[in-house]
Structures are given as C-alpha cells and as structure tokens.
Amino acid sequence: MDLWKIQFLFIICLAACHGALRTPNVTSTTPAPTLPTLLPAPTENQQPSITCPDDVSTSPLQRLRRAMRDTMYTQMSNFFDAFLVFYSDEHLSEEPPADERRLQYISGWDGAGTAVVLAQGEAAVWVSSGDVGRARASLSCSWLVIDADDSGQPSIAEWIATRIGHTGRVGADARLISISEWSALATGLQPSGISLVHVPTLLDQLWNEETDPERRRPEPSRIVASLHQSDCTGLSWRDKVSFVRNELRVLGADAMVVTALDEVAWLLNVRGRDLPYAPLLKAFVVVSTRDLKVYVPQGKLSMPVREALAVYNCPVHNNNCTSIKDYSMIYTDLRRITDAKVLIPSGGTFQKGASAAIAQSVPRARGFYVLSPIMYLKAQKTNAEVKCMRKAHLRDAVAMCTLISYLQGMVKGQSEISVAMKVDVTRATQANYVGPAMRTRVAFGASAADPDYRATVQLNRQVFSNTTLVIQSGGQYIEGTTLVTRTLHYGDPKLSERRAYTTVLRSLAALSTLQPPAALPAAHADPVARAPLWAARQDYLRPTGYGVGAANHRKEDPVVIDYRQDKNLYTLAEGYFVTVEPAWYEPGKFGISLGNILEVGAKSNEYLYFTEATLVPFERKLIETSMLTEYELTWLNNYNKRIRDVVGPELKAQGLTDVYYWMMNKTVPYPLPSKQTKCKTSSADWEKPGLSLVIGGIVCVVSRIL
C-alpha cells in the first residue's frame, strides 16, 4: 500500500475513532469522563467498526509488544511491562538522521517526543504543546497524545505507575536520552517499585528485522567526512585540543567526553553529512591530558582527515596524535577509563549534554558533570570563521533576492510546499552550497499565525496574493551557516498587515541597533527587542534569538535571547553570531516573522554592537513609514545601503541583472522626516514619482505629484 493510502486511512480512522478510543483525561485513578457527545458512545456489544492500522500484528507497535515478552529480544529472563521509545540519537541531536528515528518507526510521529508502550493496553506519546494538534492528526487511533507542557496532564512516570503494578519493569535505551531526563524518570518510577532498565538492543533489533519495505530501517549515511576548508577554521585541531586541555586543567579534570556532534566537528576541523540539516560527522571524542581518541564508524574518515589528525602509528599516551576507535567501543572504553576525573557534559539550553548510557559508563567515582567548555570556545568565532560566515551570507543573499524577486511573477497557483521547494532549489544554485540548514518553512495566511505550523502533504495551503507569506529557511555552505526569515505580500497589504509588519521590523531594529555593555546577559537584551511588540500587546513564546554555529548547527549554546530565561545568563562576546527573530501572530488571519543573523562586534572592551550578517531586503509595501522614527529610518537606510554595496556587485557578477534591479528598487533610501521639508523646494525632477535624488546631501524620494 502506498503512503497516500495509509495517510488517507489514518484520517478516516481519526474521524471515526478519535473520540471513542482516546480518553481525554488519562489518570486512571479517576473515573473516565463521559465521552464527547459528538459521537455515539459505544455500547457493550458494539465493536468499533474500524480497527486501527496499528492493531495488525505486523505493525511495529504490535511487534514491540511481543518482543517485550520474548527473551530473544529482551535477552533476560524478565519481561517488560512497558517500553519507552525516545526521539533522539546517541548524541542527543535535535534533528536525528532517518536511520535513528526510532520514535517515527514505532509510532509514525515524525516530531520530537517520547512514546510509552504498555505490554498490554495503551500506548501514548508525550509531545510539546505546539505539536499536540499535528501529532493527533498524524498518529493512528492506537495512540494517546499527551501534552508534555501541560502540568494538568500526567508525567510519563505517573502515567506508567498508575498502569503497571508494583515491581513492574520498564525498558528503554539509555543511549538516546540525557542523563538528567533518565534520572528524573527513574526517580519518578521508584516510589512505585518500578525499575527502569537500559536495553540498547531490543528496538534496534526489531527495526533491523523489519520486512515491510516502507518501514525498513534506512541505511546510515555512507558519505565520508572531510576536512573543513582550511581558510575557514582559524585554528588547527591541535590548537583547539590544547585550548580544551587548558580548560580541563582549570576545571580540575583529566579528561572529557565530547558527545555533541557540533563540538566534535569544531574540535577536529572535520565536516560530515550524517545529520539532515548540519554538516556533521557521527563520532564521539575523548580528550584527555595524555591523548585524543576518536570513536567513529568504520570507513567514515577521508585520507586527508586521517593524515591531518595524525592517526597512523599513534602510540598510546601520545598527546600529539589521534587514536581512531570503533564507534560502538565508546561505552566499553569509558567503563575502563583510568583518568582520575572525567568531565561529563551536562545539558545546556539547546545542547542536551551526555546521554545516560555515556554518563553511566564512566565509573561513578571518576565522573563529574559540568557544561562542556567547548561550548564557549566554539561560540567565539575566529577571524577566519567570521570572514567565511560573511561569504556564506553573501551567497545566501543572492539566492534569497533571486527567489523573492522571481516569486513575484509566479505566485499564482503555488502552494506552501511548492514555494518551499523553490527556496531549496534556488539556494542550490549557489557555489559551495551543502544543503538546507533547517527544514524550509513556508506559511501563508492563517498558517503563518501558528508558530509551530509545518506544511504537510495533508495540510498544504494554496498561496494567494491577498495576505502575507512567511518564508523561514537557511543554508549550509562550506564556509558557513545562514538563516533568514522574510514576510512577503504579493498583493495590496491591508493597514493591519502593514502595522504588524512595521512593528516586527521595529523590534528587529531595536535589537540590531542595541549597543549593550559586554556584561549584559544576552537573555536580558530581549525586552529591548520585544518592546515595540509589547506596546501593541503582542508576544511570542519562543526565544527572540540564540547562537548560530559556523558551518555547523544553526542553533548553538551558550547564549539565548529570551526574557523567560532565569538560568542561562551567558553574555555575548565579539565573534558570536546570534539570530534575531521577532514575530506577530494574528490567529486565524495572518502572521509576520522577520529574522536576521547578527554578528557581534566590540566597540571597546566594555561595549558591544551588532552588524547584520543577513543582507536581504525587507518588503517595502508592508512598511508603514509613518510608524518609524528617524532613528529607525536611518537604520533601515543604512541596512539598505549595505545590501546595495555588498550584494549588488555579487548579483552583477553572477549575471543576475533583473534581480539586481529588483534589489535596487527594494533598497531605495527613505526620506528622513526632519529633512523632508527641504526636499520640497529644490528640484525640477519633482514631478516624477518613485524617483530618488540627493539634494544637498539629503535623500529625497518623490512620493506623489505635488
């Protein structure tokens, strides 16, 4: 059966059995609430007429249930009463590759979350509140969907405890969850006498044995990792390793386990293709004062990488070369580690730290938990990285100008997904493009008012010219990582849309022009950005911004620009790159989002400033200039001038003349209010609307015939 039909079946099934099979309140100690009156309540002898697709015995869900009771899989005499399925990979990546998406395999849900499968009875998935709607729409009726952010809903441990008896056993793969989350689960289950058992093989074995071709486990990427472009690093791996060793000395550690893939890539100056949206190599590294070990699957390092890392004839305990070990040996080796104090990375704001399996492999007396010192080293880009990031942004600006200008004439008949494909295809025309830095999000009309919206085959809005279109995307180039969000309008915007857009633009300007003291925690800069939106009674639950990697993850620790943060108070520093992404959501109608990457510079030791790395014009039609102050207009004019000066020559060099004129038209300087009166007096050209001219050093634009 093809995917379309399956999805169609799911939809029918959802419509038919949603209310009947899903208990809205999932605490079993309270009596089940009366069913919604929309559907007739099933009576005793009335069987549900449609069975769930997951009820068939060959479904992954039913196979897992059988495996939980089968020693061939459990490899123990005891069986499991419940089994947990996690979303991430062994490095706790935010976006794991296809061959690591176990949660999707078992449930069909492709987003983040945690599944609990009872040996007998229910199965449930915990997802963040923004994902609840989509998860309900995409999961079969065998699954309950529980809002993990709603404190009124049971936690995973509570839910299990009310369903399986004392001395019950819960299986889970501790390689795929952080040590803090694992401990919280184990602690939550303990009062009920339920034990949490690490079973690394069960689910992988099931998946590897899957015979249904549509569900078969994808092959892991075979693309060999290569050296990062040498003029984009600024530091050799030996320099970096010696910096890390210095940090370890300061922290009183003899060794550290590097588990986050962005840190591995940065440390070794190596880039791979193992993750969907970041150029990273799947590997663990153990740095000690005595040596450097890299745990990597067979055949994944190119010859130049092996040479650069000095892997040949590396003697034991030589700190100037690299020992290559097999990827899966990391756990065994950590158990035997002899260094006295081993740093195990704890979770940051985005990076989740070491997995429970890594943490528990290190002998208890030797391990200690602290944030990875590589986080800060990596965030502060070298001059070489900064220069390369600018190059990547220049190419990205050309791609985005091309896309936005070409869309103008062909927006009719497009859908969100077809526009997203055009975005990706247009980026791919640029030299040194590696791939998207995120799943491209295109949202039109009411879709754009939902911050968690993702177009899918079932939910793919047509694009018209009667309201706003939001395009949020980014690119990975050999030189660097880009992200940009623009809101477009291909018709005549309404005043409400122009007001919302201008307010979001003012928020973006407010942060971009901020010159904060270096000691200001990044999180504390957030109110400056949100002030214009707050004044219009608008807010959003996401952070306004976060760190961006260089040819690396689009999102990185340590900084976050989010006023809700009371723990992450890291400050910015010269060489950091951060996003600024304010938004206005008008539920049911439209949404406005704008996003730039800012480069952090230092005015002196004490004050910082920002320069936009993203150089893509804003939509003039949506700007209500009367709402902008002279300060904001000056910022906008300067930004537009930089686009002309920097992107203009590149557009010409690439032969994109039509795009060049489009860009020039979008970046015409705005007249400043204080200087407008003077414009009225001087020129004979004053009868040509749209014309911009400089009169006595003042830019004047003819707006209408006088």
Ligand SMILES: *[C@@H]1O[C@H](CO)[C@@H](O)[C@H](O)[C@H]1NC(C)=O
């Ligand atoms: C480490 O190896 C590099 C490259 O082979 C060499 O240039 C350097 O002198 C070595 N350093 C030490 C301390 O052995």
Ligand SMILES: *[C@@H]1O[C@H](CO)[C@@H](O)[C@H](O)[C@H]1NC(C)=O
């Ligand atoms: C925009 O136009 C389409 C097609 O004519 C229509 O279905 C839709 O309701 C319109 N949306 C708004 C917000 O006016």
Ligand SMILES: *[C@@H]1O[C@H](CO)[C@@H](O)[C@H](O)[C@H]1NC(C)=O
């Ligand atoms: C320039 O922009 C204005 C609106 O800002 C538009 O009316 C005009 O058609 C544009 N001209 C070209 C050549 O794109």
